[in-house]
Amino acid sequence: MDENISAVERQSWVDSFGATLSIACAIQCSIFPLLIGVLPLVGLEFLLNQHVETFFLVTAIVVGIGSFAQGFRAHRRMYVLLFLAGAMTLIFIGRQLVDQEFELPLVVSGSLVLATGHFVNRRLCHLCVECNSKRAAEID
Numbered sequence: 827m828d829e830n831i832s833a834v835e836r837q838s839w840v841d842s843f844g845a846t847l848s849i850a851c852a853i854q855c856s857i858f859p860l861l862i863g864v865l866p867l868v869g870l871e872f873l874l875n876q877h878v879e880t881f882f883l884v885t886a887i888v889v890g891i892g893s894f895a896q897g898f899r900a901h902r903r904m905y906v907l908l909f910l911a912g913a914m915t916l917i918f919i920g921r922q923l924v925d926q927e928f929e930l931p932l933v934v935s936g937s938l939v940l941a942t943g944h945f946v947n948r949r950l951c952h953l954c955v956e957c958n959s960k961r962a963a964e965i966d
Contacts, residue, residue: 829901841897847885850907850912851879851882851883854882854956855937883937886940890944893944894906894943894947897951901950901951906946909943910943911940913936920933920936
């Protein structure tokens, strides 16, 4: 990475990536089962595989943990970690503890809570005086 890219911009990039992953996970969970008959016709049947969903979930959670931990260290806002905890709880309950009929709404809700947390974390970085002064110092 270029040395002129500030920590705030890196954090924003990570939050944008994490939000995109979370939303992609929610889309994959909710829409792809409806396309079960069409995806094989266009060569995308691999997207229906359970491993693809697990990959999206695990990657989104790992990126979320890293991003939210960094955001908490910088801003000390507990509610950022509550987004992460709530999302992980919803996803875990949906994947492990309930019947299949309740899995989809819980996992999709968890993914959307995770994406919302990334947007909040990103907004905190843009509003933070300390982060903005670091960004200005690194640009000069």
